Amino acid sequence: MPTANTDQSVRDELVQLRQSIDNIDAAVVHMLAERFKRTRQVGRLKAAHRLPPADPSREAVQLARLRGLAESAQLAPGFVEKLLTFVIAEVIKEHEALALRPQDEESTAAGRVPRRGPAAAALTGARSSG
Numbered sequence: 001m002p003t004a005n006t007d008q009s010v011r012d013e014l015v016q017l018r019q020s021i022d023n024i025d026a027a028v029v030h031m032l033a034e035r036f037k038r039t040r041q042v043g044r045l046k047a048a049h050r051l052p053p054a055d056p057s058r059e060a061v062q063l064a065r066l067r068g069l070a071e072s073a074q075l076a077p078g079f080v081e082k083l084l085t086f087v088i089a090e091v092i093k094e095h096e097a098l099a100l101r102p103q104d105e106e107s108t109a110a111g112r113v114p115r116r117g118p119a120a121a122a123l124t125g126a127r128s129s130g
């Protein structure tokens with residue numbers, strides 16, 4: 001923390017750097033929000049077609065790719081791996097929830113997809129397709 005004795009130029013530099021950090025944090029939040037919009041579309045698509053919420057083979061490819069990107073960006077690959085693993089775990093939770101309530105129609109990247117699944121059929125007594 002800057003004290004009363006801290007030189008004004010140091011204080012100014014600290015403020016500037018923190019403004020930049022705030023901008024970056026905002027970008028991270030917005031990018032995460034966009035990512036979750038897409039993963040929710042994937043979740044709805046999976047629920048509609050009764051695909052499993054998690055895809056470990058896809059995750060392995062992503063982790064390998066991001067480890068490589070981290071290395072070339074001089075970022076600790078282990079940190080990036082932890083971050084992606086944390087995000088993916090949250091996505092899978094959402095996909096599991098979507099699989100349990102797929103009775104509504106929702107927009108997806110591919111258009112409006114009827115969400116029918118075994119859980120919806122059990123709740124409504126309807127026969128699910130497929």
Ligand SMILES: C=C(O[C@@H]1C=C(C(=O)O)C=C[C@H]1O)C(=O)O
Nearest residue numbers: 039042053054055058059088091
């Ligand atoms: C988004 C998907 O679902 C899950 C979440 C992933 C992610 O957040 O990147 C990757 C694989 C799946 O375990 C997907 O299958 O693409």
